[in-house]
Amino acid sequence: MDYREAGVDVEAGRAFVGQIRRLVENTYRPEVLGNLGGxxxxxxxxxxxxNPILVSGTDGVGTKLKIAHTVDRHDTVGIDLVAMCVNDVLTCGAEPLxxxxxLAxxxxxxxxxxxxxxxxxxxxQTAGxxxxxxxTAEMPGFYQPGEYDLAGFCVGIVEESKMLNGTQVQIGDRIIGLASRGVHSNGFSLVRKIIENQGNNWQDCPEELxxxxxxxxxxxxxxIYVKPILEALRSGLPIHGLAHITGGGLPENLPRCLGSGQAVKVDHHQWSxxxxxxxxxxxxxVNLPEMFNTFNMGIGFAVIVSPEAEQQTLTHFENTQIPAYPxxxxxxxxxxxxGSWN
Structure with missing residues (x-):
């Protein structure tokens, strides 16, 4: 008996590394040392x-992967994996490095x-x-045929004096919501339950869509919000806080970037x-409060700015092709x- 008979093909693993080498090397920055394979x-x-501060983050894609497995489409979940990590690191004002x-x-x-x-x-490449x-771990008997799991890890950097940590936020600051591209990577256990309970198929095309x-x-x-946010920070816009709207929606994530003695008031009629x-x-x-406590509801990232910079900030993001709302x-x-939905 050998390792291949046990379910692990070492030669296939080596060939896979060769297959993805160009993809990986195309992302390299000047600071990268060495080559793939070490x-x-x-x-x-x-x-x-x-005074550089390193900022780290880790995340996965969650049960959204079940849809990718079911419909045999795998070209987008890798983007999700990166986005979930780099958007988190970005909330400190850090540039992902x-x-x-x-991948298992x-x-x-x-x-x-x-x-x-x-x-x-x-x-x-989108995040820079x-x-x-x-x-890449091959684990026979651990996953169903055709299934895999993903986790990602990101490290970024920010100047200590420019790091956003909640102390910059002031009462009266305005909140700018940046549009999401849909459900993103959270709430899919509920999504899948709704679709399975109603007997829908993933190929269905509801009229509403x-x-x-x-x-x-x-x-x-x-x-991925990295480049537009970093451009805003480097342009001198008075950004006081940033929040990535993930699991738990606006109610759970937006208050995480506040200082002590502060809260936020949000009007969902300001966006579609x-x-x-x-x-x-x-x-x-599903009632509206539950929807807002589960999904991003169209706002994937939030930017807190001083009142006098509200219009300038809206204009900046509109110029980057990301819809923005006060x-x-x-x-x-x-x-x-x-929230206005409560």
Whole structure:
């Protein structure tokens, strides 16, 4: 008996590394040292910092992967993986430097996993960070045939004096909401439950979605906000706080960037809730507060600025092709969110 008979094809693993080498190397920044294939990835700190702070984040894609497995479409979930990590690191005002992935499967399918890595590489290029390395684990008997799991790890950098930590936020500051591209990568356990309970298929095209199929809408990758936010910070816009709107929606995530003695007030009538959320709420008979406590509801990222910079900030993001809306303000309180949907 050998390792291949036990379910692990070492030669296929080596061939897979060769297959993705160009994808990985296309993401490299000047600070990357060495080549793909070593035991670790090496990265030189960028110059120009007086007191650099390294900021790290890790995340996965969650049960959105179940849809990718079911419909055999794997070209977008890698983008989701990168987005979930780099958007979190960004909330401190940090620039993502490098990214590593962990990909585990029961049996290595080179073409399937190459599509996943292509998405990861695309996400890294969009965020401006290097895909520094990763791990592909073949684990026979641990996953169902055709299934895999993903995890990602990101490191960014920010000047200590420019790091956003809640102390910059002031009562009266305005909240700018940046549009999401749909459901992103959170709330899919509820999404899947709604669709399965109602007997829908992923190929269905509800009239409310304008002819798009459920799988196309739901597999739309998470928006990466890195470059527009970094451009805003470097332009001198008085940004006081940033929040990535993920699991728990606006109520859980927006207050995380506040200082003590503060709360936020949000008016959801300031933006149009995307059709997919309206369809999910109606199809699953989910009330509005529960929808806002589960999904991003069309706002994927929030920017807190001083009142006098509100219009300038809106204009900046409109010029980057990301719709932006004045959705609320910072008020006195104890870390709560007061929403117009309650």
């Amino acid at each position: 035991f670790s990835g090496c990265f030189r700190l960028p110059t120009g910092y007086q 490098f990214f590593l992935d962990y 499967t029961g049996k290595l399918n080179p073409d399937q996993l190459a599509a996943v890595v292509a998405g990861i590489a695309q996400g890294c 960070c290097a895909l520094l390395g990763g791990e 304008g002819g798009q199929s459920l799988q196309d809408v739901l597999l739309t990758p998470t928006q 809730i995307p059709a997919i959320f309206q369809w999910l709420a109606q199809t699953g008979d 959705i609320g303000e910072v008020i006195a309180g104890n870390g709560e969110l007061i």
